[in-house]
Amino acid sequence: MTDSPGTGRCDCGAAAGPLGECVDYYYAILAEEQTDPQMYRWHTTVVCAYLLQHPARAHEKYLDTQFRLLQLYLDKGLDALLRVAAHQVARNRHGVRSGYDMAPLAEYDPLPSGSPGPFRAGFSGMPFSDGSFVTDGHAAYGRRIQTIAEATVESWRTRTA
Template sequence: MQQHSETCPCGAAAPCAPTWYEALAREQSDPAMYAWHTPLVLAYLLQHPNESVAREQYLDSQFRILQLYLDRGLAALNRFGQTQRRRNAVQGMGFVYDTEALAAYRPLPGQIPDRFPRSVHDLRDADGGFVGDGHESYGARMAELARATVDAYLNGPAA
């Protein structure tokens, strides 16, 4: 039987925060890896909504944005983010999502899954890094993490 203190609330065998912070730090020195910053943050926050970095009022929009990424791809996601930043800057609104742009996507279900079939630990390559096998491979792992996160909320974790 696993000891609870060694696991993560998302169901991962080890705490996810150190891996997440490491990925965030690596992005800062790797612009190609940084392209996946938004899906990394969204998946992490949705898998760990009870951590202090997650803000409950944004989780529904974040869930919809992760679906947009899966539906339309990384370039569309990054265009959406740029549009949101420009819109908020022009309107002087601070940080507000354009919910109309996300209306086509499913809302966040009310219950947090007990576990997720993938975690940030699954973003590591065979050598324990993130992009040692290339940025495309990292992107594929990121898409798998995003899909696992959305599917766990919509359907429960895969067996």
């Protein structure tokens, strides 16, 4: 994460939170997901939103698909996203080498060119207490992840060229 010297802000524009910068929150979320299957349901959304908010940490060739996945999630919900993700995993297990199946994502906008930001919601603003992101329940955690996903798509759509 590139921190602007002396500002306490990461490259996405967010101020550092009690755990540190967005990257610290991201890795803490990924670690907690490993012990909480209910929390793990938002894994794809977390990864896509984080990488789209921090594109310097991402592989550029995947950002378009990640942007479309967030749009699918916001349009059709978590269960639809999980079905598409399971479909992709099944394709990989069966040795399909033709790449990612973009058919479920064809109706969504491609990633705009340019740079996103600022984001009205990000990872360093996530509440964390008693060593967890879900102390107030999984539904509340899901709503926070959805807000971050909405802010991510919104920012990319209004990006600067």
